[in-house]
Structure formats: structure tokens, C-alpha cells
Amino acid sequence: MSILVYIETQESEIKKSSLEVASYGRAIADAKGTSLIAVCFGLQDTSLLSQYGVDKVFNISTANDIHFNAERYSNTLVQIATKETADFIIVSSSANGRFLGPITAAKYEATYFSNVIGLPLSYEPVEVKRSCFTNKAFNHSISKNNKIVLSLSSNSFGVYEKPSEAIQTSIEHVESSSTLEVISIEKSTDKVSIADADIVVSGGRGLKGPENWYLIENLASVLGAATACSKPVSDLGWRPHSEHVGQTGKPVASNLYIAVGVSGAIQHLAGINSSKIKVVINNDPEAPFFKAADYGIVGDAFEVIPELTSKLKALKEA
Amino acid sequence: MKILVCISNVPDTTSKINFIDENSAFDNQGITYIINPNDEFGLTRAIWLQQKEGAIITVATVGEASCEAILRKCLAIGADQAIRIDTTPKDGYHVATQLAAYAEKESFDLIITGRESIDYNGGMVGGMLATFLKIPYLANCIHFEKEDETIHLQREIDGGKEILKGNLPLVIGAQKGLVEEKDLIIPNMRGIMQARQKPLDVLAPVEARQSSLIKSYEKPPAKGPVKLVDANNIDQLIDLLQNEANAL
Numbered sequence: 001m002s003i004l005v006y007i008e009t010q011e012s013e014i015k016k017s018s019l020e021v022a023s024y025g026r027a028i029a030d031a032k033g034t035s036l037i038a039v040c041f042g043l044q045d046t047s048l049l050s051q052y053g054v055d056k057v058f059n060i061s062t063a064n065d066i067h068f069n070a071e072r073y074s075n076t077l078v079q080i081a082t083k084e085t086a087d088f089i090i091v092s093s094s095a096n097g098r099f100l101g102p103i104t105a106a107k108y109e110a111t112y113f114s115n116v117i118g119l120p121l122s123y124e125p126v127e128v129k130r131s132c133f134t135n136k137a138f139n140h141s142i143s144k145n146n147k148i149v150l151s152l153s154s155n156s157f158g159v160y161e162k163p164s165e166a167i168q169t170s171i172e173h174v175e176s177s178s179t180l181e182v183i184s185i186e187k188s189t190d191k192v193s194i195a196d197a198d199i200v201v202s203g204g205r206g207l208k209g210p211e212n213w214y215l216i217e218n219l220a221s222v223l224g225a226a227t228a229c230s231k232p233v234s235d236l237g238w239r240p241h242s243e244h245v246g247q248t249g250k251p252v253a254s255n256l257y258i259a260v261g262v263s264g265a266i267q268h269l270a271g272i273n274s275s276k277i278k279v280v281i282n283n284d285p286e287a288p289f290f291k292a293a294d295y296g297i298v299g300d301a302f303e304v305i306p307e308l309t310s311k312l313k314a315l316k317e318a
Numbered sequence: 319m320k321i322l323v324c325i326s327n328v329p330d331t332t333s334k335i336n337f338i339d340e341n342s343a344f345d346n347q348g349i350t351y352i353i354n355p356n357d358e359f360g361l362t363r364a365i366w367l368q369q370k371e372g373a374i375i376t377v378a379t380v381g382e383a384s385c386e387a388i389l390r391k392c393l394a395i396g397a398d399q400a401i402r403i404d405t406t407p408k409d410g411y412h413v414a415t416q417l418a419a420y421a422e423k424e425s426f427d428l429i430i431t432g433r434e435s436i437d438y439n440g441g442m443v444g445g446m447l448a449t450f451l452k453i454p455y456l457a458n459c460i461h462f463e464k465e466d467e468t469i470h471l472q473r474e475i476d477g478g479k480e481i482l483k484g485n486l487p488l489v490i491g492a493q494k495g496l497v498e499e500k501d502l503i504i505p506n507m508r509g510i511m512q513a514r515q516k517p518l519d520v521l522a523p524v525e526a527r528q529s530s531l532i533k534s535y536e537k538p539p540a541k542g543p544v545k546l547v548d549a550n551n552i553d554q555l556i557d558l559l560q561n562e563a564n565a566l
């Protein structure tokens with residue numbers, strides 16, 4: 001028995017969502033009295049994993065192929081899981097994590113659960129709470145199988161340190177038979193992505209036009225936040241589609257979500273509802289967003305945002 | 319080119335989500351069903367291929383007779399034929415197994431599923447289907463162009479996109495970006511008339527297990543009222559975010 005976690009790297013560093021996955025894996029390993037095994041690809045320094053309770057690390061060389069490869073990565077996970085008789089394989093809710101999850105589950109003949117919130121509610125049988133109806137509801141799902149692959153909803157467990165001694169191991173390079181070949185990666189910005197961000201600042205049609213987006217960008221930059229937008233804003237071409245959040249766009253599960261000039265339509269709220277703290281700035285006191293928010297200012301974004309930005313800036317610099 | 323587009327029947331995005339039978343089942347009273355938005359982006363991309371390359375498009379859904387309305391809509395949009403696999407979908411694994419059993423016999427060049435359905439958000443049918451069929455899968459696909467035998471693709475990743483190339487057969491997970499919102503096709507009268515003549519076949523399901531079971535549902539806890547801060551008192555908002563919400 002063992003618990004396997006897929007540790008994702010970005011520019012050879014461990015992603016924060018993967019530290020959450022390691023912490024989560026540790027908690028499950030403790031509950032089941034078993035060990036925690038991390039699988040990573042091309043990680044420069046694995047010592048950090050010893051701060052998060054990992055007992056054993058498989059660090060697979062990426063010398064032959066530096067890009068993420070779902071076929072090869074899932075084969076690798078399954079090979080290690082089989083060898084270590086893993087009963088859980090855990091991935092984050094990153095784009096790569098969600099890509100790997102179902103493929104790995106199909107190959108490992110395991111049950112797959114996506115969007116899992118917090119620790120399993122029971123282990124025999126495994127029961128989890130997961131979000132559904134794009135965050136409008138949750139369900140409690142029971143596995144009919146004792147092998148589980150799950151993707152953990154971001155910020156639903158937290159990152160916890162726990163010292164351990166991670167033993168290094170490796171395996172042979174696993175081949176990929178996939179005909180897909182990555183040619184390059186294009187980064188959209190140097191900023192933090194919506195999936196990785198603690199804070200997201202989002203703009204709606206109330207900002208009137210793309211030329212006013214400096215308001216959103218400046219506020220985001222002071223907060224180290226990702227920028228997002230409502231659907232019509234991306235459909236109008238004011239902002240790239242990668243920023244569209246909501247039911248038909250990206251889900252947001254940040255600690256803080258600040259919505260500026262967004263009305264709060266049901267489809268928008270559905271996608272951002274699992275953010276912990278929601279703030280709305282809107283000049284219409286009847287905007288539905290006020291019903292979903294924790295804090296709100298009824299006011300003109302063109303006045304409120306510059307002031308908020310400069311005050312936060314002063315605070316950060318103090 | 320033979321294309322399969324897998325369609326999920328989901329509650330309209332404005333639906334109020336409620337549960338019945340002691341929170342063990344979804345309440346579909348008054349719910350209008352639509353083509354899952356991600357699937358519709360995929361279907362639209364398939365129609366473009368049909369117009370350019372002369373593809374034959376089959377749409378398939380796993381579900382009860384009530385799903386036929388959205389299949390007819392797909393036919394009105396331009397799909398050539400529809401398949402309904404006659405069983406209640408139990409979970410993503412069960413659906414993928416049914417679709418794989420059908421697709422195996424048909425040797426499609428391209429299979430398109432939505433990135434995820436907006437009801438159960440499983441996000442697994444495409445990846446599992448591809449794995450069962452031993453065909454490569456590309457999740458979050460935002461670009462698909464065929465140039466002779468080469469397929470140029472893009473996948474949305476956190477903070478950017480990945481540029482790839484590949485060959486058919488392929489399974490892709492569609493989402494917005496593959497086509498734009500403005501590209502979605504609203505069926506016209508002619509399309510609707512033609513759809514009535516197009517084949518919609520009902521197939522018996524294969525024996526398949528389900529891998530999970532939904533025990534119950536719950537709704538998010540009711541929200542307390544918003545704390546309003548005066549627009550002239552931004553300091554108070556910062557103080558609340560910092561000291562009450564611990565969010566800065």
C-alpha cells in the first residue's frame with residue numbers, strides 16, 4: 001500500500017498547487033498508516049519535498065523530452081503505482097493535472113474523481129466530497145473500486161509542512177507511443193496564472209473598453225494577482241479568452257476575488273463561487289453580485305480603483 | 319474524414335439547481351436542457367471541417383429518449399447522423415465505456431468531446447475514451463487545423479498555451495477558443511426541416527460497470543449579507559480585507 005502524488009514543476013520549481021497535493025497526500029498516508037511517494041519530472045532540487053512529508057521520490061529525467069507528455073507521464077505514474085501498490089494517485093487541478101487524471105485512472109483501472117474538496121469522508125469504501133454543477137452544488141461520491149485517482153480542488157486543503165526524509169529513486173525512461181508532439185510553449189504573460197493565483201482581479205463590461213484595463217492591471221500588479229474578465233469582455237475581444245472566467249470559462253478558486261464592473265450573472269458566479277473571499281465594486285446597488293459577495297462598494301470603478309490601488313501600494317511599500 | 323462528436327445533455331446555464339428525495343437526486347422540474355456548451359464548440363469546429371474537407375459528422379449521446387431533442391438540434395446545426403445509446407449515464411467511466419464500444423466499430427478519424435460537462439464536471443469522458451481506444455488525447459484543445467496529413471493543435475495550459483502537431487486518429491477535448499462564441503450556429507428553418515429526415519439511431523448499451531455512485535448532494539451554505547463599505551472610505555475596505563478576512 002502507498003499513496004502517490006504527482007508533483008508538477010514549472011521552470012524546474014515545484015508549483016504551489018503541488019505542495020498542497022503533497023500535504024494532502026501526507027494526510028491520507030497518515031490516516032491509512034502508509035507511505036507517501038512523490039513522482040516528478042525534471043525537478044532540479046527534490047529536497048523541498050522532505051518538508052512536506054514525502055517518504056520517497058521518483059524524479060524522472062526529462063533529458064530526452066522537456067515537455068509535458070500525458071501519454072508518457074501517465075504510463076510512468078501507472079508503472080510506479082503498480083510497483084508500489086498505490087491505492088491513491090493524487091494530482092492537482094492544474095491543466096496538466098486534470099489532463100493526466102482520467103487517462104491515468106483508465107490505465108490503472110481506478111475510479112477517477114475530479115474537483116475533490118478536502119480529505120475523503122471515509123476510506124472503506126472511499127467517499128469524497130466534490131463540487132459539481134460548476135460550483136452551484138457538491139456531491140458525495142462513493143467509489144466502487146479500491147484504487148482511486150483524484151484531482152484536488154485548489155485551496156480546498158491547504159499547504160502544511162511536515163518534516164520527513166525523502167529517499168531518492170528513479171526508474172527507466174518510459175516511452176510514449178503518442179503521435180502528439182509539443183513544438184513550443186507560448187506564455188501569455190509573465191504574471192501569475194488564474195489557476196495558480198491567490199488573488200484574482202476581474203473586470204466586466206462596466207469598465208467600458210479595453211483602454212481602461214490599466215485599472216485592473218495596476219491593481220493586480222500591486223496585489224501580485226492574476227487578471228480575469230467576464231464572458232462578454234472576452235467575446236468583445238477586449239481581453240484574451242484565457243481570462244474568461246465562469247461557467248463556460250475558467251473556474252476560480254482563489255483566496256480573494258475582486259470583481260470590478262461585473263454584474264454577477266448566474267453563469268459568472270457559478271465559476272468563481274469557490275473563491276474564499278469575494279469583493280465587488282459596482283455602481284449599481286442592485287447588481288446581483290452584491291448578493292454573492294462578502295464585501296462590496298457601491299461606487300464608480302473609475303474613482304474607487306485608482307484610490308484602492310494607490311492605498312494598497314502605499315501599504316505594501318510601508 | 320469521419321468525425322464523432324460526443325454530446326452531453328445538460329441543464330441550461332441559468333438553471334436553479336435543486337435536489338429531491340432527501341438530496342439524493344437532481345430535481346429536473348422546470349429545467350430546460352441544452353447541448354453542453356463545450357460540446358457545442360466542438361460540434362461547430364466539426365462543421366467547419368465538413369464544409370472544408372467534406373467530413374461525415376456523427377453525434378452521439380448516452381442517455382434516455384429525452385436526450386433526442388438536443389440530438390435533433392445537432393442535426394439541424396449540420397451533423398449528418400445521430401446515435402443515442404439507450405441507457406441512463408451512471409458516471410463518466412460508464413459513459414466512456416459505452417462510447418468506446420460504439421466508436422471501436424466505426425474507426426473515426428477524429429473524436430471530439432467537450433472539455434467537461436457543466437453538470438457533473440467530471441472532465442473524464444474524453445481522456446478515458448481515448449485511452450480505451452488507444453488513440454492519443456489532447457485536453458483543453460483551442461486550435462485544430464488540418465494541413466495534408468499533419469494536424470496542428472494548441473492546448474490551453476495554466477498561463478499560456480502549448481503548440482503541438484500530430485496525426486489522426488485523435489480525440490480532442492473541446493472548449494471555447496476552438497471556435498469563438500460568435501461562430502456558434504443557430505439552426506435555420508431549412509436545417510430544422512432537414513434534421514427531421516436525418517437518421518437518429520438508438521443503440522442498445524453494452525454491459526458496463528460504473529466506477530462510482532453519488533450518495534447525496536448538498537448546496538453551498540447560504541451566504542451572509544454583504545458588508546458594504548462607503549466609496550469614500552476605502553481605508554475601511556483595506557482594513558477589513560487585511561484584518562477580518564486575512565485575505566491580503
Ligand SMILES: Cc1cc2nc3c(=O)[nH]c(=O)nc-3n(C[C@H](O)[C@H](O)[C@H](O)COP(=O)(O)OP(=O)(O)OC[C@H]3O[C@@H](n4cnc5c(N)ncnc54)[C@H](O)[C@@H]3O)c2cc1C
Pocket residue numbers: 203204205206207229230231232233244245246247248249260261262263264265266267268271281282283284287299300301302331355
Ligand atoms: C450559455 C451561457 C454561458 C455563460 N457563461 C458565462 C461565463 O462563463 N462567464 C461569464 O462571466 N458570463 C457568462 N455568461 C454571460 C452572463 O450571463 C452575463 O451576460 C455576463 O457575465 C455579464 O458580464 P458583465 O458582468 O461583464 O457585464 P454586464 O452584465 O453588462 O455588467 C456590467 C456591470 O458593470 C457595472 N458598471 C457599469 N459602469 C460601472 C462603473 N463606472 N463602475 C462600476 N461598475 C460599473 C454595471 O452596473 C453592471 O453591473 C454566459 C451566458 C450564457 C447564456
